[in-house]
Structures are given as C-alpha cells and as structure tokens.
Amino acid sequence: MDKKITQFITFGFMLSLLIFLMAGCYNDSKEYLYPELPGACDTTNITYAGSVQPIIDSYCKSCHSGSSPSGNLVLETYSQVKAIADDGRLVNVINATNGYPLMPQGSSLPDCSIQIFEKWVASGAPNN
Numbered sequence: 001m002d003k004k005i006t007q008f009i010t011f012g013f014m015l016s017l018l019i020f021l022m023a024g025c026y027n028d029s030k031e032y033l034y035p036e037l038p039g040a041c042d043t044t045n046i047t048y049a050g051s052v053q054p055i056i057d058s059y060c061k062s063c064h065s066g067s068s069p070s071g072n073l074v075l076e077t078y079s080q081v082k083a084i085a086d087d088g089r090l091v092n093v094i095n096a097t098n099g100y101p102l103m104p105q106g107s108s109l110p111d112c113s114i115q116i117f118e119k120w121v122a123s124g125a126p127n128n
Ligand code: HEC
Pocket: 056, 059, 060, 061, 062, 063, 064, 070, 071, 072, 073, 084, 089, 090, 093, 094, 100, 101, 103, 104, 105, 109
C-alpha cells in the first residue's frame, strides 16, 4: 500500500481512539472512579439527584426494587428514600448502628458514599 495512505489510516485510527476514550471519561464522577482514595471525597453541593440517587441505584436497587423487594422495602423514588431518611433507618443501616442490619447486605458502602448519605440526611433529605 502507498505509504501516505497507511499513514493517513493510522492517524485516523488514533484520532478516533482518542475521541472514544475522551468521550468514555466524560460522565464519570470522582467518587465512582476513586471510591477509596483518601481526600477524594467531595461532600460539597450534595443533591438527591446528583449524589444520593446514583448510590441508591448502584448499591441498593438490586434488592430493593421490583415486585418482591428485600425486606418489603422499595427504594425506587425520592419519597421512598425520603421515608427511610426521615425515620432514621437509612443512616442506621449503612453504619449497622442501633441494632439495624448492615446495608448493602453483606458489604458496607465506600466511606465517601456513607458521608454523602449522612450529610444529605442531616440537611433534611431535600429533593434537589
Ligand atoms: C443483597 C441484597 C440487599 C442490598 C444490596 C441492600 N439490601 Fe437492604 N435489605 C435487604 C434484606 C434481605 C432486608 C431485610 C432483612 C433484614 O432486615 O435483615 C433489607 C432491609 C433493609 C432495610 C430495613 C431495615 C429494618 O430493619 O427496618 C433498610 C432501611 C434497607 N434494607 C436499606 C438498604 C439500603 C439503603 C441499601 C443500599 C445502601 C440496601 N438496603 C441494600 C437486602 C439488601
């Protein structure tokens, strides 16, 4: 093959790879990428939609959704999560305090996620 064409194809391939990789990183949050990195926990501007719900989706929904949810508890909507925030169970289960079972069942949340839940509950568990 002509050398210029080969170079052109190689360049095109590298460029698409670069674009693909950059696009792949675009939506990743710091917490998701570096859950255990000390100091990487950003607890400023905590919101339900941006901070709390993604954690519920990743760590709780597998058991607490659908027609036969674990513990007969569904955590699919804001008001369902708000209910366990207000009655104290959310903070208790993620820390296994006051006799509550540890959630997620069998393994605890990353420290940063626990801090996010606690701060959100302490600020009144707003729907923001
Ligand atoms: C692997 C399945 C599983 C996952 C994941 C899970 N849970 Fe549970 N959860 C259960 C089961 C089973 C029960 C009921 C049995 C029990 O109380 O030990 C329960 C009960 C609960 C209760 C009620 C506790 C009580 O005594 O009133 C709350 C609140 C709760 N879960 C919150 C959560 C939250 C928040 C998450 C995510 C951080 C989560 N769960 C993740 C299985 C799970």
